[in-house]
Amino acid sequence: MRKGLISEVVDFFSVGNRYSYDFQRAFAKFCKKDILYDKNFNNNLPDDQLKIFIDWFLFEYKLKMNNQRPIRFFYLTNYLSFSDEDRKNYKNLLRSKYSFWKICKIDFDKGMELEDMFGQKHIYVKEVLGTHGTAVGDIINNRISKIDDHYELLGNNDWVWAKEDYDHPVLCELLKYKKADPKLTRDLMTQFFRTSKLMEKGGSEKIQQQIINKDECICSLCHKQGVIGALKFDPLTDEPHLYCKKCASKFVNYNN
Numbered sequence: 001m002r003k004g005l006i007s008e009v010v011d012f013f014s015v016g017n018r019y020s021y022d023f024q025r026a027f028a029k030f031c032k033k034d035i036l037y038d039k040n041f042n043n044n045l046p047d048d049q050l051k052i053f054i055d056w057f058l059f060e061y062k063l064k065m066n067n068q069r070p071i072r073f074f075y076l077t078n079y080l081s082f083s084d085e086d087r088k089n090y091k092n093l094l095r096s097k098y099s100f101w102k103i104c105k106i107d108f109d110k111g112m113e114l115e116d117m118f119g120q121k122h123i124y125v126k127e128v129l130g131t132h133g134t135a136v137g138d139i140i141n142n143r144i145s146k147i148d149d150h151y152e153l154l155g156n157n158d159w160v161w162a163k164e165d166y167d168h169p170v171l172c173e174l175l176k177y178k179k180a181d182p183k184l185t186r187d188l189m190t191q192f193f194r195t196s197k198l199m200e201k202g203g204s205e206k207i208q209q210q211i212i213n214k215d216e217c218i219c220s221l222c223h224k225q226g227v228i229g230a231l232k233f234d235p236l237t238d239e240p241h242l243y244c245k246k247c248a249s250k251f252v253n254y255n256n
């Protein structure tokens with residue numbers, strides 16, 4: 001696949017006024033900002049976040065005007081001007097898949113055999129760097145695309161869960177969904193890091209007092225005993241609070 005292919009698609013949506021509304025809208029959504037606040041799209045996301053944004057925008061976001069994924073819309077509207085080579089490249093990208101992959105086999109400096117955690121399909125990817133510092137059994141999240149005659153990781157996301165992290169709360173939560181989503185993964189990982197940081201400040205003792213069994217608590221809102229539904233931090237004091245599932249359903253969206 002030739003260099004600059006993806007950035008051409010990004011430019012198509014971000015430069016000029018024709019489609020920039022959607023790009024700004026997606027950016028605001030990704031950064032959880034008001035679209036008016038961020039009207040003059042300024043690219044202040046760190047590089048790793050920007051990569052996730054681009055992946056999510058091109059492959060998962062739906063354009064407001066026609067409900068299509070940006071990469072598909074770009075392909076359909078520019079199809080006639082493509083060279084044969086590019087037509088093949090874009091077709092491959094359209095069929096690419098973002099998922100969680102379990103590493104089944106590693107051939108150093110050559111590639112890896114991966115198993116899709118959503119669907120159990122196996123795929124062999126050509127890879128050099130990633131064959132070092134990972135182990136069989138590790139779970140990675142990434143987009144895989146066919147490139148020329150083989151498959152490759154597109155390197156848009158790089159969290160790794162080792163075997164001993166299989167019970168990681170974020171991984172367990174993400175695997176409950178029907179498919180993987182780069183933005184959701186980013187959102188939950190960020191939330192997890194923020195929570196861990198706040199808990200380090202001394203929140204765990206307070207939480208221990210609220211927990212009854214392993215999965216029940218005395219709810220901070222209704223003060224009754226119930227299954228744990230959510231953990232929230234007081235925005236002023238950073239003090240943690242546990243809520244029962246019934247109370248938590250008022251502010252948590254259980255959409256899986």
Ligand SMILES: [Zn+2]
Binds near residue numbers: 223244247
């Ligand atoms: Zn309650």
